[in-house]
Amino acid sequence: MGRLIYSMFTSLDGYVADPAGDLDWGGAELPELHDFVSEQSRSVGTYLYGRRIYQAMTFWETALELPDAPEFARTYARVWQAADKVVFSRTLDAPSTARTRLEREFDPVRVRTLVDGLDHDVTIDGPTLAAQALRAGIVDEVQLYLAPVALGDGLRFWPADLRIDLQFAEQRIFDNGTMWLRYTVRR
Numbered sequence: 462m463g464r465l466i467y468s469m470f471t472s473l474d475g476y477v478a479d480p481a482g483d484l485d486w487g488g489a490e491l492p493e494l495h496d497f498v499s500e501q502s503r504s505v506g507t508y509l510y511g512r513r514i515y516q517a518m519t520f521w522e523t524a525l526e527l528p529d530a531p532e533f534a535r536t537y538a539r540v541w542q543a544a545d546k547v548v549f550s551r552t553l554d555a556p557s558t559a560r561t562r563l564e565r566e567f568d569p570v571r572v573r574t575l576v577d578g579l580d581h582d583v584t585i586d587g588p589t590l591a592a593q594a595l596r597a598g599i600v601d602e603v604q605l606y607l608a609p610v611a612l613g614d615g616l617r618f619w620p621a622d623l624r625i626d627l628q629f630a631e632q633r634i635f636d637n638g639t640m641w642l643r644y645t646v647r648r
Contacts, residue, residue: 468604506581514587569597609638
């Protein structure tokens, strides 16, 4: 049985994207941090995405074709390409990446059944989609990559109207000041 994990980079003040929707402030270019993300992703066999985060992640579909891509980026690209992806969107016409299917509606019962039937982990990426899963009580674990930046405004990591009780599991601090925090969801 897999785990459903909500995992994203977030600012110190709790935003995953700035007001313009930019996600490129998290420090993932640090080789040590990128290697860690790749290692954490090895247990993930399926990614659940909302449209916006999916469109940002499609970069990894062709990252191996870039001649100057650093090895840490190539490693993550291989891990990402090997996993299945499910995109939840009412507006996307069709997925543009391999191993990807499109779902028009998020059904928490179907998602929980999917996760329970797998022998690998599933991540839910994108705070809007994750909020639906958190509200439905189907998320098993939350992993935050807490970056040393305050954005002031933008797209929030946590739903504003929901209490979630968590149990600390582990942490790691990186040289650039990013902290990885892993919590299990108390039920």
